[in-house]
Amino acid sequence: MRWFSVLLLVCFLVGCATSGNNGQSEPGVSRLAKSDIDEVIEVHQQAVMAQLKRLMFKLYKRNPNLRHDRDVRTIKESVERTFSRQVDFIYPEWAIIRKPTDIIRLALDERFQGDRVLAYIIGLRKMLMASYDNHSEFFYLTSIDQQKLYNSARNIEIAAWLLAKKRDSEGNLLMLSDSLSGEVRNLSYQRIFGKMIATQDNLAQIIAQKNGRIIKTFVVRAATLAFLPI
Template identity: 40%
Template sequence: MVETLQRALFNHLREMTQKLYWRNPREWRKTDADGWQERVDELFDNPQSHQWRFQELDGAVGVEAIHLAFRESYEGDRVFAFAAGIGGMLMASYENKTEFFLFDLNSLDPQKLYNSARNLEIAFWKLTHMRSESGDLYLLSNEPGSLETNQDLSFERLAGKIIVIQDLLAQIVAQKTKRAIKQALQFIASSVFLPI
């Protein structure tokens, strides 16, 4: 069950990354890649080989890489930094495992899973609200609609699915291992990322 949920989680993250590259083609063009698909493959094909650590991110992993994507001075591929940060943070919440056996449920920490879900809320808020000094969004995601056109909320839907999977698994692990989760009350706009 854990492996199935984890695969679904990373499939949603891969889809979100593709959509971010479609809306922000200038990001993959900052690299020597032949196209956005090459960047997506670098992130999601054989992640065990890189463990979400990439030389181009100067050692930034997890929430550090997410921060990098919204740093004014950062000149690299912001989509790559954002997705690598999310992927690294999520894998840390799974103790960097992709295979789980019957007794592995006890090795998962429901608090880490819960904290990662709260961190996802903060990261996705940053994605849709953080602006550069010139007032432009660092990354385009949801496309605002008008009365004549429909609003594209596909990023919101994917973000919701990813957060729900983490919250669901946190609750399952907490119940099965009889461990409590300390709930965190946060105001998204001013929140700091929780430890994983």
């Protein structure tokens, strides 16, 4: 009976939040249907997505010739356009690819001829959102899996390694990120990846502690580079 009462309360609050406002939640009312942990989850998700947007901007700036729409819009407009789309937006060139991590691999495949930065970021975004069960708002009865969050952090590590190491047959990096030999050392990409990894790991520990569960840990080995399931 207790859970049934909570369910009725949440449904009532969410219904009140959306009625008379064209389906948009009113912040003050919708917050009543959130617990403190729900707000913590949203803050972490917003943080990791902000870092992903920053990564996309920097990769386009570092690899201007890879941007498919460089002749029609600015880098900032390209990035905003990408993130304004729903995470399940269908890109025709990747419509048949089921796993987000396969899109990441495609972006760093020498045979790929498209916008590598876009593919890389789309793959990461889909993978990260999957770790939140594709929710962008969280309420009392919304739950996420700490193992998925942890696995996503390890997958970011793998994606970062691939970005730094993947080269074509002539030995050229497929996408430039960190500084090359002879350039001023640039650790900004490592810092972005580090923040994304820390955000996902931190939230995984918070959720694990809340649920009283243990996270199954893995050591990412460069030799295997097998993405973990989400």
